[in-house]
Amino acid sequence: MCFSRSRSASVTYQVQECFGYLPPPALKEISQRTNIRLSRVYGVVTFYAQFYTEPRGRHTIRVCRGTACHVKGAGRVLDAACRELGITEGETTPDLMFCLETVACLGTCFLAPVMMIDNQYFGRLTPQRVQSILRDYQTKQ
Amino acid sequence: MIKPLTSIDELSKLRAELAARPRPEVEIRVCSTGCRALGALEVCEALEQEIESRDLDRRVRVVRTGCHGLCAGAVAMVIDPPGIFYQGVTPDDVPEIIQSTVLNGEIINRLCWADGDRVIARQEDIPFYKHQTRLVLRNCGVVDPRSLEDCIAHGAYSALPQVLSAMSPEQVISEVLASGLRGRGGAGFPTGRKWQFARAAAGELKYVICNADEGDPGAFMDRALLEGDPHLMIEGMLIGAYAIGSGQGIIYVRAEYPIAIEHTQIALARARQVGLLGTNILGMGFDFDIEIRQGAGAFVCGEETALIASVEGKRGMPRPRPPFPATSGLYGKPTNINNVETWANVPRVIQQGAVTYSEIGTEGSKGTKIFALAGQVRNTGLVEVPMGTTLREIIFDIGGGIPRGRKFKAAQIGGPSGGCVPPRYLDLPIDYDSVEQIGAIMGSGGLIVMDEATCMVDIAQFFTEFVQKESCGKCVPCRVGTKRMLEMLTRITEGEGELADIDRLERLGQMIKQTSLCGLGQTAPNPVLSTIRYFRDEYEAHILEKRCPACACQALLTYRIRADICTGCTACAKVCSVGAISGEPKQPHTIDISTCIKCGVCYQTCKFQAIVVE
């Protein structure tokens, strides 16, 4: 009994993988199926950084803000990404191409400063490299 | 496929069989976890193609291993025998490696570790490895973590039979107690004591949990262990579960570690398939299984009560202790939580025996500690050393010192809960107790090296911003207090601080430490308090002189082009995204300070070092 209830988080994960985010009807459905109050479902979803209640961009950029990256200039990397995309952290470009996030640590401190686009790592970044990587992505589409 | 093992004998037989299998002449062990970020899989594929095309399948085998430790050298590989370490390998290097090194036994110097002109080819001779004691990491980078056979051949599950056949649960606990093993997750609570509490707690149903929610920025040892040698931790959990009397284990791993999740899942499935998990394990009447749960991006879930809430599918908010999880944990049942590295130490304790194990380390801290060495240090990577090793040994002997000839300024130990250790403590033997005395904590073992270009106020602000963002929001001191601290720090880094702020930070910091509900809040002020303690002058410079001595705080910087050096090459003007740089070609350029956004691109672009930061 306990276990099925606790799996609500993994259910939520799977739903998110389906839709790319968690639209309100999906959350309502989760609430009904798991017998957990909708308020609680929202409480959980809004607590964790990995759940999204808004539509996501096609590519997710995660700029690492770990300590190693920070001392090696992650701030400039983030600034460069913001400038290039015209959005700030936590936002999605209007064409729904990119969403830009920061992450506490990607665990790849040896590559610092690092960012990840979808599942690909880009290490030892400079503002210029960020610009060229993002432009590559944009022209590839 | 191995048939399910129904007795200890069968496991021993299997191990003997596996060891007796014909081995290839050469094994090429490529890190395909951490190094994946720089194309390790492509290197593996290239190797396999090359081997196939040269029809070397029987003689040469590529092993996709976990992390070798020297992450600075990604993509890294070891060619064994004779144990040559290559770094920075790309697929283009592969034909040459096969031809020259594997077939002809020649060393390729450019792929070797080097210190100036000194080139070292053999892994064991490289200073980075020479000064380590790889007890827990022994098989990490050696075995194929996805192959149970390979792991068993290398000694996995060799402590478990001993435990199940010859030791009572109480004996296991006394052994762990006697070993002096302390929790590697942060606070260093004696592991045996924790197990005692959980064993003594009333109730049939008990849980053991592996905390793999390694959230400290700058820490990646748990990731490496899960990716590189998951069976070691599973064996540790089995032993712990037996000692405590638990039938159900849970590994709580952060979602940001996809490879770790994948490898752990494979390992669990394989262990279950051969009967190392499940009912009547090895025919000894012991039942235990493990489930894996993913974290969803909340640092605070590293705190054990928050972790439990998260496993229960709730908001990951800590709750007051007591009751401790040992008496009322997951679903209100007795629960024992240890982190990955702690669990991974357990089989070693049993294999070596408490007496031998406790010979490593210091009086109060036994065994080894794995550090994730990063920041302004040459050999970034994973380092395992005996407790009591000095910072100097770690940073200079193993880490190779600070690059670009800069000076060591501080080491940040213990992540956001830790503190900044100044140069004067470089020779302090590092263990749980010594670190705490100087205002840091061991934490999970993140070790970030900082040089003179690092601003300590900025670092304090950085960590405070981190904990502020990661505060669950439940208790007042952490939720509001860290916010106010961050605001003060931000004002200081922007030149808006006042001297009284230092005082306020200290008082508020002390209060937050004393009153916060959980470990995250109780340690959140550590980076601020320790930097004030050791680098007060930097705070004062920001406040009184409106100056960042390390030239790191953007708001206090100005970029200027030295007319005497500038050649007018126009490169800087071209890259300036806001058009703040003007000047005629071949004439010295100037930066309009009011337009400049201090992005630093021009500074990095200029080939003549004509741009200065002040």
Place this chain on the structure above:
Amino acid sequence: MADRISLKIDAVEVTVPEGATILEAALSAGIDIPHLCYDPQLGLPPTSSCRLCVVQIEGTPGLVASCSHPATSGIVVHTDTEEIRQTRRMVIELLLSDHPHDCLTCEKSGDCDLQKYAYELAVKEPEHVGEAVRPEPIQDGPAIIYDRSKCILCGRCVEVCHNVEVTGAIDFLGRGFDTHIGLPPGLPRDQSVCTECGNCIDVCPTGALSFAGAEGAGRVWELERTVTICPYCGVGCQIVLQTRNNRLVKITGAPGLGVNHGRLCVKGHFGFDFINHPERLTQPLIRRNGELTPATWEEALDFAAERLAQVKADFGPDAIGGLSSAKCTNEENYVMQRFMRAAVGTNNIDHCARLCHASTVAGLARAFGSGAMTNSIEDFEKADAIFVIGSNTTECHPVIGAAIKRAAVQREVPLIVADPRAIELTEFATVHLCQKHGTDVALINGLIHVILQEGLEDKEFIAARTEDFEQLQAAVAPYTPEFAEKITGVPAEDIIRAARLYAKAPAASIVFAMGITQHTTGTDNVLALANLAMVTGNVGKPGAGVNPLRGQNNVQGACDLGALSNVYPGYQKVDDEQARANFEAAWGVLLPANVGLTVVEMINAAAEGDLKALYIIGENPMLSDPDLSHVEEGLRNLELLIVQDIFLTETAQLADVVLPATGFAEKDGTFTNTERRVQRVRQALPPPGEARLDWEITCDLARRLGYEMSYPDVAAIQDEIAQLTPIYGGITYERLEQGSLQWPCPDSTHPGTPFLHKDQFTRGRGKFHPVQFIPAQELPDDDYPFVLSTGRILQHFHTGTMSRRTKVLDELVPVGAIEIHPDDAQELGVGDGQPVKVISRRGEIEIAARVTDRVVPGTVFLAFHYREAPANRLTIAALDPVAKIPEFKVCAVKIGPAD
């Protein structure tokens, strides 16, 4: 009993049970440690989030939160050192750094814990300034305002919503500094599960949650507080009326107060402004030339008395009937029935209990000897299983509903819910038995059959405490689960499962209401439940029992005090000579011996011309009684209709004389709640205009009929009641000021009775009654294919006289709707919210459809609160032969398009 431990707090030696926290220990010794997030009254584990309650334990480093830290033996605790004060000061400063400093204009000023502690700790300007969250206050519904800027995230509201009310409408959202509390974002309010019970407001320590209707109406020191009883359902919640300048500003609970422990439902909290409504009757009216026109009291009383005397003279006393009121006090009911019996000389006195629980009274009196809830509300906390049948508890008795939900969720007590509709409780049920309407006897007999079949009965109890068991055995023998399934539609395996869950629990409680009683087989249904309880020994012990939930605030009291055609106060039979002699002696007049007419019988008699005059207090048969066309015919046929009420109800509009009376907030007296608890009602406001106390009006009428009846005050009436009513014998106002009392309370030292039939039944042995399934009177057919069932909804009450004159309740549910299953709706081509015409053999109404799978196909449900679409124009006046209760729960209708 738990071991006790001793510790020292601020030099005071304190002894507490083991397991107590330091804060609990301190509070028990009268030492108040500041705390914001923890509310001991909620009875929930502390969340320990405010960190204000930190204390120092000697010999240990740092500070600990006293709300969660266990008190251990021998520790020495300091709660008020300078260091602790300094730390607390900083906590308050931090909170104030993110809180508007608008105490001057804040609604909560003077009643705010943050303000109190800031003052006590002498916090001046907060040292730390920084970003503060200042969003505009949010008002999602008509009642509750959330001002996030004042929220300190203590979480009490979330706790009360999830763990006390088990509603779960709100939760913490977001994380860190951005954490806030809210409904699921982006969800329309009408889809939220929030019932606006308002308990979150009562537990909020700051001004973050407040009642919209009280904004600017007065702050704590300007308000007078009167503790009294809620005028809605039979739970009998204690409420605090907060008044200013003779106007009711708001109603709140108070920590731990009453059977409700300070918790209220949306009606209790916000359904009160009818009392200040401009449509209140403020002067007597007399019908002149067909029009109701204002008159003086003298004129109106003379008019009424003269006409009554005339009818009595012409047609005899039995041509006069009286309807008393379940909304009036015990004293008023007593006076009314004495008036009818002694001044008029008839037993034609009845009231709306006839329409709700007459079958309960009849059934339980036969089986047990006494027709009331056997156990107490607090017993739901002790029950090991709860069987709810024919009670939509969370809507009709919300505070008890919450207790049942808590039992199911927090104690994981098996909950069996038998209801033809998927009511809210079914979400919490271990098993939901969805029986067909009117098949309860078959279902219950099926349960008993399984219990006997499997040997789960309590043989010892049956042998020692009951009689006629053999008759029961014979009666239930045919009701195999399969046979019961055929009649009820409930799968046989569910019947078996439910029987086992109920029978195996050490103490199992049966809860029922009008789903059981309002049938032509109502008495049989109740007898069947009594059989079920006795067969398992579930009578006469805590946590068990047969528990009818009474519908109106004082329906229990009105019955107790003899507003029934067959009994005097205390259920003493009018045809019992000894009883009659006692009352004749006390009242100084000869009394009639024949049983009088009941509610529906009076209407029938009126229609037939046998009843000539009717005196109605606080009842509205023109909406509440079955077959309204027939009711109207009857009332119009009367020679004299006297209506005494607070509004010009549908019934009063037909009256010859209307007497303006007082509402619950304007009088003193007592109500008796569903668990037989006699509680004080206290006056907080003066009556509007010339309105008068009901009992005074009745006494004046008596006097004009030549029967002297007068009392100096209500306490004197109670004294007379106590003399004549053994079960109320020990109840005095003096005692009631100390606390309420549950009858039977025979003498002045008796502590009252929390549960009945402890060692023996009121009638001696419990009597099994063999009952057989009889179908409902009117079943669907080709012409009228749907079963119509009627009932209540949460937001409205009875005929809506009060609730629909309340801003909040009216805004929540302004119009009625009929529940139709989606399949039926599709077949009929009706969309959600579209109007339909509902037609029975007796009348028709137009109303909007609510398409919902709460009802099963072929059935529709309609609440009877709406004068514009009165359900009772459709219902049938078929009566239970014993209890004379009408079959409100089943009749046949057809549904067509609206005009």
